[in-house]
Amino acid sequence: MKRVVLLLAGIMLTWSYLSAAELEYFQVYKPKEGMSADEIMQIKYFNKYTLFAHDMSMTGRAYFIDKSGATRERSTARKRINLGRKSDGIAYKDLTIFTGPTQVKGLCSLVWTYLNAKKEQEVWLWLPSLKKIRKVSQSASDDSFLGGDFSVEDITTRRFEDETYKIVKEENFPGYTSDFMKKTYYKDTPCFVIEATPKRANWYYAKRLIWIDKNYGVNIYEEKYDANGKKFMTLLRGHEIYNVDGKEYPMQMYLEGKDLRSGHITEIINETVKIDQGLSEDEFTEAALSRSRW
């Protein structure tokens, strides 16, 4: 059940909470020289949650690899509709369906995220073992996301207001080589390096160093540090730029998380992305969820 709760909000790698940013939905924002750390991070959260698009759908795969090399896999199909609607305060709605392996096939979550950053998400699950819907609470932010190396807040619940920010430096990113993808990412990409400190006391990390791509305002890489200043986690977020009606949408397509303490690695790969295809909000209701078959 717990795992269920986690995936809810979602496997949707790139998707989560809208920050307090007052950026207007369905626009494309890029950082500019001279912006403050807060302004850059607002754009970063806007892009992370794909608020530039009206809707999207994608399939994806997640791999969980332990120190011995043993690998487990999950596959999903996801849909999102962005609303930014002030009348009922809904920012966006997500639907995630597990398509494999068979043991979890059919497990489905519907998540509504609100504009008000202090308001938690609403989450409904379709549970194949019960063939019914259960309303559940949002997962704890420090819990691991699907048992992988990303935390729930890395994927879905961290908000702009949760941390304070300062620009540490500007540099060309040295590059990140993924053994899994056999590829080096972002070599020599100009970046802002921002230090993010959680406002919560005794949180599971003391600070994050975040590399923000100067061209597109997306978080391409980050490192987490514990209270002793020791780096314990690295996260890569690989993006592809989708050109939709002349606008450039930066989409998270590949994520790699490495736990430096346990050697465990999580890989998330997004595939078959479709953007602004005119999804109906009727597909994101409890009634629609109850029509699941598996």
Add this chain to the structure above:
Amino acid sequence: MLKRTLFIFLLLICSCSLAFAELSKGDLTIAGYLKDEFSLGLKTFNEVSKFKNILQLSGEYKFSDQSVFFTSAKYWYDSVYDLREKYDAARHYMGHIQRTDWLRDCYLDYTSGPWFLRLGKQQVAWGQADGITILDRVNPADLTEYWLPDAVDLRIPLWMANINYSPKLNSNLQLLIIPDFEQSTAAPPGAPFAFRSYKLFMDFKDFWEGPPIPFIKPNYGVLNTNIYYPAKQFKNSKFGVQWQDRIGDWDYTLNYLYGYDYLARTYSDGSGYRFGIPYPTITLNYSRRFKLVQMAGGSLNHTFTEEGLLKGVTLRGDAAVYLNEPTYYGNAATGRSEGVNRWNNVFWLIGLDKSVVTNWVASFQFAQYIMEHSKPGGGYQTLNSYTNGAQDAVENIFSLKISTDFLHERLKPEILWSCTDDNQGRISPKATYEINDNLWFTLGIHYFYGKEVDSNGQFRDVSQFYTQIKYTF
């Protein structure tokens, strides 16, 4: 025998895997599993009570975005009924799947604008309760293993028309027309989870049809039992309506169900006397009949998402009134039923769920089953239909489930404790381990406690340790 079984299952694994690889292309999706369930009595640890092998195959075919066909079939065989003589009496019924029960789903989905139709054999779940069927009474229940299996396996699917119309966002009107009828099932005497009331009746039948016993039963006896199913006519269909909507952040449903109850009640139809020397023969006639009942109720759920003490708590609830529900009365001390009253009884539940610390989730439920009258009259008591023990006028039911995970969610332990205010209940700890993507292993215990006349207490001697191994494809 075991070698042959093993061979057949290996063959099935290979053929199904190949079929899956071939067929899961395009608009056709096939998936399934093989599962072995084994249980051992906790009392002596040498009493095997289940050795069940299950094969399930499911398939989905998309004709278009609007039309999808889905079906699933299941076969199982429980070898324990071959291995243990003590279960012989139940073998005919419990040893393998019965009649058309193998077909679990077979329906066509059709979507058009605000309309959604699901036509065919299916199960429909109403309500928010876990493990307690307050509104979840659209389908009959298979209680041959008490309430231990997953809900998806407990419900007996029926052929029905499931018609839905959404007049506005987040609302839905559902109409169910169910011409099919199946009765809820129970394990026969001889099986580990045979209800005490069933056993008492069969014991009485054996006694009555046995030879005369001086001063106790000075006659030969015949005990006739007839079962009368509702006639197969459309007018005997079951009908259900559910309205689903949302007020603010609160989801609610209103539910109504009308039709024949799935549980037959036993009625005495009088007796006959035939003179004989030296002993007469007395015939007792009983019939089991299904009665028309109505259920009206509703459910709600809400997650407290705003700042405050309750933030992160999910509240859910069900309530129903069963109009004219058949309710046994009789002598609880002897366990003998004397008849059936038709009362308007109420069942309601409230549940609270919360992620307590990081990956620990707690789920609590409290429910009350309230009889319309506290006493049936005539010096009799209201009877628990599972056991023929005394039924409280107000039954208080509690359950608490705590679950978590370890090893990157490969190991998922949980414990469920459900009980009533009569100091009887069940404690069920279990742990599931994901060996790989397709192989899962579960280890657990069902520990029952209480008196023999209590719903859970009647199974105190069949508390069990169990394992399940499941291969999916």
